[in-house]
Amino acid sequence: MPSYRLDAIDRHILAALQRDARLTNVQLAEEVSLSPSPCLRRVRQLEAAGLIRGYHAELDRGGVGLGLTVFVGIKVERHHEAQANAFREAVVALPEVVSAHLVSGESDFLLQVVVADLAAYECFLTGTLLRLPGVSDIRSNFAIQTVKEHGPLPLGRLEGEGREPMPVARRP
Amino acid sequence: MPSYRLDAIDRHILAALQRDARLTNVQLAEEVSLSPSPCLRRVRQLEAAGLIRGYHAELDRGGVGLGLTVFVGIKVERHHEAQANAFREAVVALPEVVSAHLVSGESDFLLQVVVADLAAYECFLTGTLLRLPGVSDIRSNFAIQTVKEHGPLPLGRLEGEGREPMPVARRP
DNA sequence: GCTACAGTTGGCAGAATATGCCAATGAAAA
DNA sequence: TTTTCATTGGCATATTCTGCCAACTGTAGC
Numbered sequence: 001m002p003s004y005r006l007d008a009i010d011r012h013i014l015a016a017l018q019r020d021a022r023l024t025n026v027q028l029a030e031e032v033s034l035s036p037s038p039c040l041r042r043v044r045q046l047e048a049a050g051l052i053r054g055y056h057a058e059l060d061r062g063g064v065g066l067g068l069t070v071f072v073g074i075k076v077e078r079h080h081e082a083q084a085n086a087f088r089e090a091v092v093a094l095p096e097v098v099s100a101h102l103v104s105g106e107s108d109f110l111l112q113v114v115v116a117d118l119a120a121y122e123c124f125l126t127g128t129l130l131r132l133p134g135v136s137d138i139r140s141n142f143a144i145q146t147v148k149e150h151g152p153l154p155l156g157r158l159e160g161e162g163r164e165p166m167p168v169a170r171r172p
Numbered sequence: 173m174p175s176y177r178l179d180a181i182d183r184h185i186l187a188a189l190q191r192d193a194r195l196t197n198v199q200l201a202e203e204v205s206l207s208p209s210p211c212l213r214r215v216r217q218l219e220a221a222g223l224i225r226g227y228h229a230e231l232d233r234g235g236v237g238l239g240l241t242v243f244v245g246i247k248v249e250r251h252h253e254a255q256a257n258a259f260r261e262a263v264v265a266l267p268e269v270v271s272a273h274l275v276s277g278e279s280d281f282l283l284q285v286v287v288a289d290l291a292a293y294e295c296f297l298t299g300t301l302l303r304l305p306g307v308s309d310i311r312s313n314f315a316i317q318t319v320k321e322h323g324p325l326p327l328g329r330l331e332g333e334g335r336e337p338m339p340v341a342r343r344p
Numbered sequence: 345g346c347t348a349c350a351g352t353t354g355g356c357a358g359a360a361t362a363t364g365c366c367a368a369t370g371a372a373a374a
Numbered sequence: 375t376t377t378t379c380a381t382t383g384g385c386a387t388a389t390t391c392t393g394c395c396a397a398c399t400g401t402a403g404c
Contacts, residue, residue: 006236006237011236014229014231014236017228017229018228018229018231019228020226020227020228021193021194021227021228021229022193022194022227024389024390024391025390025391025392026389026390026391034353034354035353035354035355036354036355036390036391036392037353037354037355037392037393037394038352038353038354040391040392041352041353049235050232050235051231051232051235051236052229052230052231052232053230053231053232053322054192054229054230054322055192055193055194055227055228055229055230056189056190056191056192056193056227056228056230056322056324057186057189057190057193057224057226057227058224058225058226058227058228059186059190059223059224059225059325060222060223060224060225061325063221063222063223064178064183064186064223064325064327065178066325066326066329069273071273071275071282088319091319091320092319092320095323095324095326095328095329096326096329097320097323098320098322098323098324098325099318099320099321099322099323100318100319100320100321101241101243101315101316101317101318101319101321102315102316102317102318102319103243103313103314103315103316104313104314104316105311105312105313105314106313107313109319110243110313110315114325114326115326115329116329120329139277140277141275141276141277141278141279141282142275142276142277143273143274143275143282144273144274144275144276145273145274146271146272146273146274147260147263147264147272147273147274147281148263148264148269148270148271148272149271149272149273150225150226150228150270150271151267151269151270151271152228152267152270153231153233153236153238153270153286154238154267154268154286154287155236156267157238157267157268157287157288157292196360196361196362197361197362197363198360198361198362206382206383207382207383207384208361208362208363208383208384209363209364209382209383209384210381210382210383212362212363213363213381213382
């Protein structure tokens, strides 16, 4: 289990696959100035190391009939640890919840919820969210306009083009 | 320009590609119980209709050295429309900003920002965000734990398995 | 300076896949 | 029933995937 170091080519590969996950290995190899064999090997290594967690199609939410995105701030009663775990597990299992983070600040959790319309959200809020274990307060912020979405991670911000810039641990 | 209607097979295709964008067309065809030819044709149609906006690799943020995610609420002075546009364009151009929405509620905009660490965020906040045009207030909520991320859109919540459920317009 | 060595690369070949074309199928309209 | 139209499945060819092996590069040790 060697600990992993990303060189410039690895970052180039990650950036390219982040932009277009359906690149052919031949295309990818050409983009990063490598022949297909070592390119594929690097991709497999990045996958095995857990740096690439998956490949996903990005869908048009409005187009598939999911027109409403809501950012939901939730406060929970922090008395029991078991209750907090129950809350987390419940949230993970909800298909309408696209992402959920424990955050600092006013709310304890920040959820991104995707539903068809306001009626569906009302149903989800009163029928599901408000009944989750330990919830003490919910604040719903509706997305009125999407300015930017699914932006790529800023890999360019890591380090220059140095040889072996950054030690990276394998999956914890 | 035929307006688009999703049937059960289309939704199945979308769900599968959302889960794993590197599925082979042969695998995808088998999963949706179609032969490769019509399967590929449907995928191409879904892409052309704009329902599939792209395919992206999901990276491990910590693994690539981007260990800090911050949700940033921003209030802007709403006096000039031109100023609001300038703000939007500036935000879109920032690589650290992974997503940005105009939202209802306390803040006007909600940004998701990804940086290496707290020092990088301090630099980004004081050197970039606070200097954006029209910003009047900024509230930073740090992600302490990621409970769920990149959850698939809940296509199952759309309609039953009816024939031609839902009219969908082409790209606006 | 020279040798041994570890890691990486590039090329090759067989298997699998992508993709355009055409006939066949099935359902709705006349 | 017949016509029409959209969709499907199969086929052939070009491209790609992927494991294997030899060559190369840079480093450490002698």
